Amino acid sequence: MSGPSHQGRLVVAALGLTQIIGYGTLYYSFSGLAASMARDFGWPPEWMFGAFSISLLAGGLVAPFVGNWIDRHGAGTVMAFGSICAAIALAACALAPGPIAFSAGLMAIELASTFVLYNAAFALLVQFDSGKAHRSITHLTLIAGFASTIFWPLTSALHERLSWQEVYFVFAAVHLLVCLPLHFWLARLSRNPKRVDHGATASQNIVEGSLPAERRQSAFVLMVAGIALLSFVDAAILIHMLPMLTALGLGGTSVLIGTLFGPAQVASRLLSMLSGNKIPALGLALISGLLVPISIAVLLGSTWIPGATAFAVIFGLGAGLASIVQGTLPLALFGSNGYGRRVGKATVVRLVTSSAAPFVFAFMMQHVGVEVTLAIFAGLGLLAVIFFAAIGRAMQRVLVQEPS
Known part of the structure; x- marks a missing residue:
């Protein structure tokens, strides 16, 4: 191309x-x-x-x-x-x-x-x-x-x-x-x-989707659920980044560590661009979802400055890819016809869930503690990965069923 x-x-x-x-x-x-x-x-x-x-x-x-x-x-x-x-x-x-x-x-x-x-x-x-x-x-x-x-x-x-x-x-x-x-x-x-x-x-000017018509409804639900979960986790942790790091005992260094999120987010997009976008949209979705539990595991495994720094960078990389996925995954799976309508429907679920995220995260930190809250949110990231993987599995079945 x-x-x-x-x-x-x-x-x-x-x-x-x-x-x-x-x-x-x-x-x-x-x-x-x-x-x-x-x-x-x-x-x-x-x-x-x-x-x-x-x-x-x-x-x-x-x-x-x-x-x-x-x-x-x-x-x-x-x-x-x-x-x-x-x-x-x-x-x-x-x-x-x-x-x-x-x-x-x-x-x-x-x-x-x-x-x-x-x-x-x-x-x-x-x-x-x-x-x-x-x-x-x-x-x-x-x-x-x-x-x-x-x-x-x-x-x-x-x-x-x-x-x-x-x-x-x-x-x-x-x-x-x-x-x-x-x-x-x-x-x-x-x-x-x-x-x-x-x-x-x-x-x-028309891109055909990679899924046949009979599998599109279930795949759309899985895609929307996965994107919404990632948006929910990203919104909650980003807004509470500084108080969360402070609650983990990082004190004054939390501000400096938090500033690493933005550059890491841009860096992931730059890496995707420099790679020539060779990783398909569904692959980016899986990577973005996996980076959430990985970043949280690193943070909980070492709440000192090195671990927190790695968390901010890894989490920022995942959030940067998630923004790309919101635009490219619907195009790759379902094609260009009706693109605006599909993205609009996905946006409703994504914004409704992410608008509730700050309150939910704050409530959970207060009642079950920051470590348990982070572990639960890591699980939500894994659940998003499962949803995206289910789409990939459906695509593999289509390829197997197609005559050679």
């Missing part, structure tokens, strides 16, 4: 920029501004994060509808519309006169995020050139992995000079002035497979 075209590289670069801005403004910036928001509205900080969790859940519930719109109208068009919605939602939060109106604006932000973040971006890459989508998705996740690295300090720097409302106004302007034009350009380039003319171009 030939390498990506110049236009293809421009598409990935443009999407990478809008994903950094999208995740940075709609997700990562909240933690740096939440204390000021809570103070202005007279809410305890945990209430503010509770409102954020509810907003994430609401965003997940609309994902199937957004997926259908992506299949019907094209991902680029949906993302352009989402840029306008994101700007309006950010401005609505900044103008909110009280906590109820602010909560509604926060929910609007997370609803808008379903139009512009990974799921829509992955679908655009599939619609633009599904034959190279696996490689393009890997490249995109590598670029977007720097969103937290850029926007955590950027948000703090802006907030030192501006109120949180003014910061949100700045972010709204960025969506209109940067993301909206790029998404309009991408809308002209992306193609809906259903609207492609028959012939060579259509055949090149």
Whole structure:
């Protein structure tokens, strides 16, 4: 297969920029501004994060509808519309006169995020050139992995000079002035497979799934369950990384160890890219799932600095691969037709489970202890591996039954 075209590289670069801005403004910036928001509205900080969790859940519930719109109208068009919605939602939060109106604006932000973040971006890459989508998705996740690295300090720097409302106004302007034009350009380039003319171009733009129709329903359930479990574990441990390491006796070094997660996450995506994506999507899913119990076993086996450092790196590697799997596994198993709808359905389960993860992990740490909690979550990672392995077993049966 030939390498990506110049236009293809421009598409990935443009999407990478809008994903950094999208995740940075709609997700990562909240933690740096939440204390000021809570103070202005007279809410305890945990209430503010509770409102954020509810907003994430609401965003997940609309994902199937957004997926259908992506299949019907094209991902680029949906993302352009989402840029306008994101700007309006950010401005609505900044103008909110009280906590109820602010909560509604926060929910609007997370609803808008379903139009512009990974799921829509992955679908655009599939619609633009599904034959190279696996490689393009890997490249995109590598670029977007720097969103937290850029926007955590950027948000703090802006907030030192501006109120949180003014910061949100700045972010709204960025969506209109940067993301909206790029998404309009991408809308002209992306193609809906259903609207492609028959012939060579259509055949090149359609990827056939590796599973026959009679096995797709059960495989889809297994895939969604596996991805949801990994998202649940990743979300819980990432949010509780610092208090968890502190509870294990690592004290002040927990912050330094926790910072290794981000670079490790990017490194796994870089390694996948440099390998030429020779590992199939299901193989990446199995590796990502296995790295969860391995990392926890290393941590529990040696809670001193070397073991904790290895844990942060191994866990980060697995989380980085999990992001790639979310976009590439549905394409590999089920093909490009109906991709947006399938990813939208998977997103509902993934976001619903991951939104509950921080509370569940905190509750378990308090009642059964951090070591037992980690062991249980390691078991959830193994369960995800079992689900992915069951898909592989079904694929092997298909190959055996096919006539030579």
